Structures are given as structure tokens and as C-alpha cells.
Amino acid sequence: MLATLYHFWLCPFSRAARLALHESGVEFELELEKTWERRAEFLALNPAGDVPVLKIRQEEGDDDVPAMAGIQSIFAYLAKPGDNGLIGKTMSDHITIRNLLHWFITKFDREVTKNLVGQKVIKRLLRSGTPNGQAIRAGHHNIKIHLDYIQHLLARQKWLAGDTMTLADLMAAAQLSCVDYLGDVPWNDYGEAKLWYAKIKSRPSFRPLLGEHIPGTPPADHYSNLDF
Amino acid sequence: MLATLYHFWLCPFSRAARLALHESGVEFELELEKTWERRAEFLALNPAGDVPVLKIRQEEGDDDVPAMAGIQSIFAYLAKPGDNGLIGKTMSDHITIRNLLHWFITKFDREVTKNLVGQKVIKRLLRSGTPNGQAIRAGHHNIKIHLDYIQHLLARQKWLAGDTMTLADLMAAAQLSCVDYLGDVPWNDYGEAKLWYAKIKSRPSFRPLLGEHIPGTPPADHYSNLDF
Numbered sequence: 001m002l003a004t005l006y007h008f009w010l011c012p013f014s015r016a017a018r019l020a021l022h023e024s025g026v027e028f029e030l031e032l033e034k035t036w037e038r039r040a041e042f043l044a045l046n047p048a049g050d051v052p053v054l055k056i057r058q059e060e061g062d063d064d065v066p067a068m069a070g071i072q073s074i075f076a077y078l079a080k081p082g083d084n085g086l087i088g089k090t091m092s093d094h095i096t097i098r099n100l101l102h103w104f105i106t107k108f109d110r111e112v113t114k115n116l117v118g119q120k121v122i123k124r125l126l127r128s129g130t131p132n133g134q135a136i137r138a139g140h141h142n143i144k145i146h147l148d149y150i151q152h153l154l155a156r157q158k159w160l161a162g163d164t165m166t167l168a169d170l171m172a173a174a175q176l177s178c179v180d181y182l183g184d185v186p187w188n189d190y191g192e193a194k195l196w197y198a199k200i201k202s203r204p205s206f207r208p209l210l211g212e213h214i215p216g217t218p219p220a221d222h223y224s225n226l227d228f
Numbered sequence: 229m230l231a232t233l234y235h236f237w238l239c240p241f242s243r244a245a246r247l248a249l250h251e252s253g254v255e256f257e258l259e260l261e262k263t264w265e266r267r268a269e270f271l272a273l274n275p276a277g278d279v280p281v282l283k284i285r286q287e288e289g290d291d292d293v294p295a296m297a298g299i300q301s302i303f304a305y306l307a308k309p310g311d312n313g314l315i316g317k318t319m320s321d322h323i324t325i326r327n328l329l330h331w332f333i334t335k336f337d338r339e340v341t342k343n344l345v346g347q348k349v350i351k352r353l354l355r356s357g358t359p360n361g362q363a364i365r366a367g368h369h370n371i372k373i374h375l376d377y378i379q380h381l382l383a384r385q386k387w388l389a390g391d392t393m394t395l396a397d398l399m400a401a402a403q404l405s406c407v408d409y410l411g412d413v414p415w416n417d418y419g420e421a422k423l424w425y426a427k428i429k430s431r432p433s434f435r436p437l438l439g440e441h442i443p444g445t446p447p448a449d450h451y452s453n454l455d456f
Contacts, residue, residue: 048334065320066323066324066327069326069331070330072300073330076322077323091305092293095293098297099276099297099298101300102297102300105300107276
């Protein structure tokens, strides 16, 4: 199976898809999609016009599978309960992971990533106004609450949802990696969260994210350092 | 199995959960949750503090299943590919439905519901400022694009994802029902979408939504009329 993942820089959902594909052993190529250009070929794959989108290349005899739009579609395709440890083996594990995905896909995104990465980088790339200082201050405040929550989870288990790495860890790390690119994660105040992130950061699936450089916004000094 | 669904008025995700539970034959009780009060018992079920949350009441011998937070967790619990027509029988159907869920959970919500219901009702209930006229105008503009998309889908099939009703229809109808409560859906310009909505509106699962009255905001005249 060979797949194409349409993605964008510092998009946490694109990053989570990259990690989950790699961890699931799916070979894929990356295609950078500037969604604001609204390319007809891309809109034909995903009328919603956003990234990530995963297109599995068809071979003769394969079922015809539509392109998948959004991280929840991609996760649902990659990980089915029971057959893939990434989404849990039992229904109870599965729900725990899904609840954490809800947290990091909606709450972390709205309270942290949109306020920091959205204001500082995406607005400039999209030429959609100047950064809002109040939003940035909110992002710096909120990230502490999220790191507290991560530490609360890690106090009783090795990974966010239990004793094995799951999609919850990948999604959370993908969000944090976008903020960390800007140097806006106060790691030194959160030792257990830092150790957990260092474990994920050192995985082969993470390496391509660490090599990514966004034009006009160099990463923070420690960003690609495994021993940060 | 008896379950409790924590919900809130005109929350499209709470409404979608109500429809999906009813259509799946799950008996449940409703609990109105004022999330801004941040009740300790509710936060223990869902640390993210938002609705909907589904708690399955345990009986002796049952597996201990955590409460489910967010519509994606609830959908994942109710509908597994292959064993429930609501999420599709084949992988290809399943992806089509998931892509539509992505559309109506994220794009419709951001472009329409937040701009209309969020500005006109939720802000008042939460005492978080006055309605923003620019957002409301954007909502009125955007809903036409979404109704066009619904009609585009219905031009080739009876339901949004194919020839049977799925979670995609329930999620889309839940969003539209919130906007329709305010009388802000221009049904008369969208005949096929109106027929499709009338079919869902007449299902027993929909009746409780039509009986709901939000204090201080009476529904539009035609809201509960099955022959609108």
C-alpha cells in the first residue's frame, strides 16, 4: 500500500497523521497543500478543503477507497479497536483513548495551539492580520493547565492512556511539537511531561517532524534536540 | 443497558448523540449540564468539562466502561464498522460517512452554528458578551453554501452518504435543527434539503428535540411543525 498525505506546516492534525501512519507501518508520501489556493484537484479529494487528507493509491484488485478527510477519519481507518494497540485492545481502553483524543483534538487546540501557533505563524502565512496579544497571553496561561493534566495522567501510568503508547500520545505530542517549534512549552517546570515527550521525540516516526523548517520562522534552538 | 447523557440546549453534538442513541436502541436519561458551573461530579466524569458525555450505568457482571466524552467517542462506541448500518457496512462507506462527520462536526459548526446559535443564544445564556453582527451575517451567508452541498449530495442518493440513513444524516440534521430553532434556515430555497430534513424530523428519535424550549428564546413558529 502506498499513500499520499496532504499536509501543512505546523498543523497538529497533519503531524498526528504522519506519526500514526509511520507507527502503523503505512508507507506514504507527503504533499504540502496550501489550502487557501483551493486547488480543484485537492477539492475533488476533500470538498471541505482542509488538511490532513490521506489518499490510498489504488492497485488492481484493491477496493476503491475514498480519500480520508480529517484526523478522525484517518485514525478510524488506521486503528480499529481490538486489532491495533494504538486505539486500545478492550472497549474500556478504547474509550479512554477516544476521550483523550477529544481533549487534544478540540480543547488543547482551541486553548493553546490556535492561540500560539495560530496567532504567531499561521496568520502571517495566510496574510490574515496581525497577532493578537491577548490570545497569545491566553495560550501561555492555558498550556500550563494542559501540562498539569498530562503530568496528572503520567503520575499513575507510563503513557497518557495506560501502559502502552497509543494515538492519545501521538495526538498530544503532535500538538505540543507545534508549540515547541516556537519554544513556547515551559518544559523545565514539567519534568514528567518532558520525559514522556522525550521518549516520543526519539522515535523514528518523529524524526521527519524535527527536520521540518517553516520559511520565515526558524524553530526554537532546542526544537530538534533529543536531549533538550 | 441504561445510560445517562449529559447534554445542553442547542448543543449540536448533544443533539446528535440523542438521535444516535435513540436510533441505536439505547435507553437513556437526559441530564442538563450547565458546564460553566464546573460541578465536581461532572468533571470527574469528563475532565474536559464539556458536553455531551455518555455514562453507561454498570450492572453486576458488566465490564467497567468509562464515561464517554465528546460526540466522536459516543459515535465510536455506538457504531462499529460492519455491525451497524449507521456507520457503513464496507470500509469505503465508513470513510464516506467519516468524511461527512468531519464536515458537519468541524466546518458546519465553525461556519454556521457558532456564528448564529453561538452569537444569538449561547452568549446570552453564558453572559459572555453581546452578539457580533459581523459573525451573524457570516453565518447567514455560509449556511447557503452548506445547503448547496447537502443538495449536491442528495442529487445522486437518498441520504447524505448513500441509500441508507447514517450518522452523517443525524449529525447534519442535529446542526440544522439548532439553526432552525432560530428560524435561520432558508428552507424554501432548498427543496431537496427540506424534503430530506422533513424525513429525519418525522422520526421518533427527533420528537424530543422538537419539544425542547430554551428559556428566554422561544423557537421559530415552524420549528416543531412536521409539515413546515
